[in-house]
Amino acid sequence: MAADILIYEGCNFFRQRLILATLSGKTVKIKKIRAKDDNPGLRDFEASFIRLLDKVTNGSKIVVSETGTCLLYQPGLLIGGNVDHDCNLKRAIGYYLEALLCLSPFTKEPLHAVLKGITNDQTDPSVDLIKLSMLPVLKRFLGTDEGLELKVSRRGAAPDGGGEVVFTCPCRQKLRPIQLTEPGKVKRIRGIAWATRVSPAIANRIVDSTRSILNKCLPDIYIYTDHHKGSQSGRSPGFGLTLVAETTNGVFLSAESASNPKGSENGVTVPEDLGKNTALLLLQEIYKGGCVDTTGQSMAALFMVLGQQDVSKLLIGQLTPYTIQYLRHIRDFLQVMFKMDVQRKDEEDTQTGGDNLLLTCVGVGYSNISKRIL
Template sequence: MIEVDGSAGGGQLLRTALSLALCTGTGFTMQKIRAKRSKPGLMRQHLTAVNAAATIGNAYVEGAELGATTLRFEPGVVVPGEYRFATGSAGSATLVLQTVLPPLWRCDAPSRLRLEGGTHNPLAPSADFIADTYLPSLAKFGIDAGVVLERPGFFPAGGGILHATVSPAPALRHAEFIERGALQSIDAIAMLSGLASGIGERELQAVAKRLQLSQNALHLRQVRPSLGPGNALLIRVRHEQHAETFTGHGERGLSAEKVAERLADEAKAYVRGSACVGEHLSDQLLLPMALAGSGAFVVAAISDHLQSNARLIEKFLPVEIDWAEIAGGWRVTVAS
């Protein structure tokens, strides 16, 4: 039984612990869950991830309640199959998906998932990030998984529906994300639900001006029927060997131009740099690399999420995760 201090990070520590408990058969207790957040303890998306992990892994759980700051999780046998998980709110469905994928790809049969909740939330990977960046990155390890977005779900209404499939991948390949190759394309997508199209058009024009994009690279999507107001702005940057997806969200009191300029600057900084992997993907690559036993990538900066996730993974698996500064960023290495 592993003891985990949840105050060292946010919900990501809990999700990683759940995934690794099911992958290794090692239970854990976590204290001070999300202790440094404005609302400590388990929120709906975290509770859904706990219940989803317990369901697929026949686990014994103590403390699975809203607001709980202590959790005990004892895994059983992971069973592939068809599952449906709903956050019951705009809580992130994609974070629940990332929790259950690793134990399911280690099974000997495929699984199908229906996830309901938020698909385009602040502070969580968007469904587009999952489809265009995360899953293609997993494919380099030999992981065959796919997602189909049936209906987007925005904060605060939620109501999104995401379908996912995952095939068996019991033995992962070594993978490296060092060189990204030549720039191939940049395009922008403005998604709107229950809001005037003019908002998205202003966002796209601001992005085009900031990144020098042609009109052919701009795409406007109206979500119908609308379950409530929502706006997500996406910028996809494709290089020969890697693709990154940047996501911004409309906010009350923040102009469309400001939303677009802030996101465009984030994408521009990535393009002007030389690092292969973006900040948000970097900590998410650690788990598959650790399960593979090795791997490496180059990122522009070492985030707090990456550091806390690395130290937690080392508690469950016989790997060492290190990083060293190099020209243009940091090289992160996973070795057994």
């Protein structure tokens, strides 16, 4: 039995290990979790994440040591269905949603998850970014967007949250392989400028400052203003912006920023500065190139491996440290390694600014054993 257990040390890449353990069915043991800290062991948001995994699976065995510095996770069967979860306020809803996106295609029943907490902060991907850039990537592997939806019922800024989102996803027998190697050229930019418990004029100020940068690049720009009032506005004041650039080949590249939370030592964020900085972040993302942005590349790599036993290819702009570690964990849990080729850009090529990386792998033919074949 011990030979079947994968053993890791430390709290880094906690979600990666538990997600891959759930999908592969392998038991994982994580030791020395913050063993040298003054406050050792699992944090509350990690315990909340474990509870969420327990809700979407059936028969999982979870053992935590008395000090919280050791975790044994033996995954059960992914069942999905209706899930209601209060996310810990130390991390945003996006922290939990990223995991659900990876697991939801393989559940027994279509997933209908209601998550409550912080919808937008400065650490985790916001629900807007996940909706605008990560759901289109998931759609490519599912083959359809029928039943795939992410709806913001209430918006909640950091630090007190009060937001609520509803995520629904269909389950599939198998995922499709992809050949995504041509990003195309940017044809339009869309965005959401949101504000809660502050003046509605702030969202308009964000839009004006953002357009002062992006109007120099292309004319097709539309940024929605989303101002919530009363019970729909959460418990904390805040504002922010999410931008997404869509290319002629249906590729979505995104960037976002959020204001400093109430009581922050960094002071109050100026809306005009936030708008300009977010516009520059989007241009930087476009400069990197590739067919997925930095937020979605790790999920895309995972689904390439879990696809049918066929070759999948994906062009990305630049590997993030998070994705690099994800690829290492994929090798541990699923025994798959990627072939990587640098795609050099000619000086005359004006589509992107940097060299790109072409990821190639053969899927393992992962099958959803819970879903009956029609």
